[in-house]
Amino acid sequence: MTDDLLGRHRSVLPDWLALYYEEPIEITHGEGRHVWDSEGNRYLDFFGGILTTMTAHALPEITKAVSEQAGRIVHSSTLYLNRQMVELAERIAKLSGIPDARVFFTTSGTEANDTALLLATTYRRSNTVLAMRNSYHGRSFSSVGITGNRGWSPTSLSPLQTLYVHGGVRTRGPFADLDDYDFVAACVDDLKDLLGHTRPPAALIAEPIQGVGGFTSPPDGLYAAFREVLHERGILWIADEVQTGWGRTGEHFWGWQAHGRSGPPDMLTFAKGIGNGMSIGGVVARSEIMNCLDANSISTFGGTQITMAAGLANLTYLLEHDLQGNARRVGGLLIERLRAVAAQVPAVREVRGRGLMIGIELSRPGTDEADPEAASAVLEAAREGGLLIGKGGGHDTSALRIAPPLSLNVAEAEEGAEILDRALRSIR
Incomplete structure (x- = not known):
């Protein structure tokens, strides 16, 4: 250079x-x-x-799909029907494991998490959010406000009240010396104690494996144990799958599945790998959560024909191989x-x-x-x-x-x- x-x-x-x-x-x-x-x-x-x-x-299969789509039309916005967007949404909804799922496409993981926060706070009528220490969820004003990693959080100002929970890092912190069973129990007790001192939060957002945080993760089952506590109180669970999704961990297609005994999350966010370099992000949510907004909205560049063509070709290749x-x-x-x-x-x-x-x-x-x-x-x-x-x-x-x-x-x-x-x- x-x-x-x-x-x-x-x-x-x-x-x-x-x-x-x-x-x-x-x-x-x-x-x-x-x-x-x-x-x-x-x-x-x-x-x-x-x-x-x-x-x-x-990858030839993706390059060909993008090239052919570019020769037809690149973009028209969500104000018009988009066959490629519907087809990719159908496939992702089925793969997500979330019942009666709806999919909303964005251009990045940051925007996907921002959308999930909008949905959760509207659905729950609360601007309090639980997040994990050492977490990273993006660079927008709201997602920076729930990022628990000092190096990536340039401001303490936020539209949200964020409460940080133990558990995302197994080998550091006050519970590091415990065995896995006691580690999970201690984190759950900490969560219960925290919830006893605050008004009911909208959601917990958590990366199954923390990406920017250095690929740290809790023992399997932690988020399932958290989910049981949250479900009793009506608090949503958002799995941030921006880095862990699409089979990267090998053992599971989604990171949340390592914690799946209590079922899928209420929402999951995705981005990065599905586009294989093209700008695709999105949110999958149960229909009553996704449909809770009572105002009009669009996504100008979310779900363009060319990015959806890339996503479809990439997902097909991923699964077939x-x-x-x-x-x-x-x-x-x-x-x-x-x-x-x-x-x-x-x-x-x-x-x-x-x-x-x-x-x-x-x-x-x-x-x-x-x-x-x-x-x-x-x-x-x-x-x-x-x-x-x-x-x-x-x-x-x-x-x-x-x-x-x-x-x-x-x-x-x-x-x-x-x-x-x-x-x-x-x-x-």
Whole structure:
């Protein structure tokens, strides 16, 4: 990437628009699980544009669908019938597990969560929302207000009253030393106590696996236990599936299914991977919740013909090629390989995750103190070795985030693990 483009970026775009790497790169094209920069360097992509390129770069089936649709019509708005939008909504409603589901399309996960908050607060006539500590739900005024991660919450002003609940991070906090059963029990007791001190909230919004928070998660069943408490009080459960959905965790199609003994959530939000890079987000909700608004609304760019064509082609490919199963198999091998590496690197505090959603948390050796400098150093070393990964975490961005396209094969997983092995050992 030339200095000129970086200088132009800095002169016209916001200072808070983060760029990776000491020498930022311009990605010009991709194919499969690889991308190339403007200098001709080839990288194995283990981050997929922040989990958006879920299937593969330049996948012919999706490229063909987008190209053919672009030759007919790109956009007409929700004021007109849209066959592609109806077809994709039908498929997502059925896959969601939510009974009598309705689907509303947006352009992003932020907008999807914003819509879910609007629906929940209107339906429940309450502006109080429960959210998880270490959470991230977007960058709009309302979604920033329910984000429990200091690094991504630039203001304390909010139209909502937000109360933060324990449980999203298994290995930190006051309950970290408990076993899984007692951890869940303690979090449930904390939730009950919290509800005894406040007016009834509209909803709990929670990521089954916290994305920006560093791919942390509670023990299976926590949100099912929460749901029982919430259901008794009429409080809604919103599963933020923006990063976990569509089979990425391997074991389940949706993240909420790891906590499913009490049934599906009242609402789920989605985005990122379903478009494989196209701007698709949305909300799935029971009909009485979705239909609770008593004013007109539209979505100018939500559900355009071209994005819906991409989503339909992507979902078809995902299901027909069992990419969920591939995420389980290849992701399992990758996690085992990375844990073997981590056992020899004192700076690695934990390797966690499921399927192709893996976090590596770094700390100063011999302590639980987060080490963001080490995370940045590994990010740089991985890029130099030909691998793109991400960063995250609620403790000063000390976790590495690994989320390749779900079509990753075993050879590519091994290649990426070898590069990460060298990068991690470089900080010893």
